[in-house]
Amino acid sequence: MYDIEKITNPSFIKNLSTKEMQVLCQDIRTFLIDSLSKTGGHVSSNLGVVELTVAMHKVFNSPEDKFIWDVGHQVYIHKMLTGRANQFSTLRQYKGLSGFPKRKESEHDCWETGHASTSISAAVGMAYARDLNDENYHVVAVIGDGSLTGGMAYEALNHIGHTNKRLIVIINDNEMAISPNVGALHNIFGSIRTNESYLNTKRRLKKLLKNTQLLNRVMYRAKGSLKRFVIGETPFDAMGFKYFGPVDGHNLDDLIKNLNFAKKADKPVIVHVKTKKGKGYSFAEADKLGTWHGVGKFNKETGEVSVHKKENCVSWSKLMCNGLIELTKHDSRVSVITPAMINGSALNDYQMLYPDRLIDVGIAEEHAVTMAGGMATQGMKPFVSIYSTFFKRAFDQVHHDVARQNLNVVFGVDRAGIVGADGETHQGLYDIPMLRPIPNMTIMMPKDAKEAYDLLYTAYEINGPVAIRYPRGDVFNVVPNYESWQSVPVGSWTTLKSGADAYLLSMGPILDDLVQLAEDLSEAEGIHVGVINTRFIKPLDTCLLDELAKLEVPLIVYEESAMIGGLGTAILEYYNETNQTVKVKRLGVPDVYVQHGSVPEVLAELHLSLDDIKAEINQVIKK
């Protein structure tokens, strides 16, 4: 039995026998399930890499050797083995342990991630630096088969394959991204995995060569040619890599042997490891939807996940999915494109009803956007469902491919705003600054379900690209009914409450709280603050802005978005261009990266809580 919380560094693994490592793996799994049942987190990806992580620490010497975890959501075991298990009760919480690799947390985290498909590029960079500096460490990237669908991964493979640089890429192939994986490479992996004649020949060779030393030497030399002989070249061989695999990712001996082979190679190496996502926890093993990819707290005995849904509420993602289902019944131009986020974006029902119209392109945001442009040229009006944070990847595609040609593509910008536990790499704070300068773009954000449906309807009337942003979290549910949807004049804002002393301008579901705040202020302090729903971020409602200017009261613009280039900036620019002098106070996310924590904690740290807004109103009125 190992006390996982007492582990301070991974060096002890070097002296462990296979049996001892197996016990360690079992203890890690028990600790992981127990700990995550109390905090939530990425359950199944981590259960899948227990043996792989232990084997990596057995064979390599971290931190001298560099481990680069793609996405980084599977880094928990590495954190445990590098002395951070005792902080797991704070995982993904405010000021607690991050759910992703963090350089400031440990010298064993040499690269930070959160977004997919970056690991091989980072590893290539480190390999170049090592060689230019005449150093001699190993660089090991671990990338899932899901993340291998991202374009950047191919760019890096293509680059490094012909350089002969020493670099190890471990492909963790569990046949899943969050949902079952997609793509041609996935099928190629399938044929390698299941090639019985190759596996049988390998087994027979093993039986013949009982002596381990000899076996290792012969296997190392014979593997490539055996594979080429039986199944032909893998695409990786053809690209200049030495390919080892498929390796049973839950068999420590097999893993250690192959990693040692990889270590000896004097050129780029692929180690293709076959794992089971959720290994060792039946609920996670059986999951085909992606529910156990990332979960909240759960009952470890029953597998029941705690859900805190408010009564009669659904997630914003689900609401949009319901709207899209209704829209598709009436508009044959609709098709939904998702970059590997069927589950996160709650598109399961859409997929069930319209399997041909729900297109999962893999973790390929850039491709998703340009592909939507292509569909639009042929009379379709695709809806690209995309998280705000991942949308950043496709800036040029939105610009060059879609907006420049004024194509009819609707972007559903999910998780817009502060996202909570995923933190820094996942905050949805940059979509407005990214989209605003792009000509032809319309940007909107609904405050509630009714407005969401109306804006969706309106988006399908607009000629040109449209982005509808919506946050993480729940919204009071309204069943969609196409007949009741109304077209909204493009660029029109609404006045939710009139005021004589100041005006609050904002968008999205925060508006209910702002109206309440304004009412409280007028009752308790006799301060009369108006509230405007700026549901279009582009174009602005310039008529209403002109009227507000005439009132000669201060305006407070509140946005859960980066302030630079945000709505407040747009309003200041407008007043500046029209030579109107208006006192505008911007409240938004300053020029910093925002850490993980619950949304209220993070907003409080950024001075963006309702109390802060109230204090700001008092300030601007006094001045």
Ligand SMILES: Cc1ncc(C[n+]2csc(CCOP(=O)(O)OP(=O)(O)O)c2C)c(N)n1
């Ligand atoms: C650019 C980008 N798009 C989407 C995501 C969301 N995401 C996180 S993990 C994941 C699936 C990763 O699959 P894989 O690499 O196979 O790892 P596994 O969890 O299966 O071990 C996705 C789509 C992301 N992190 N980055």
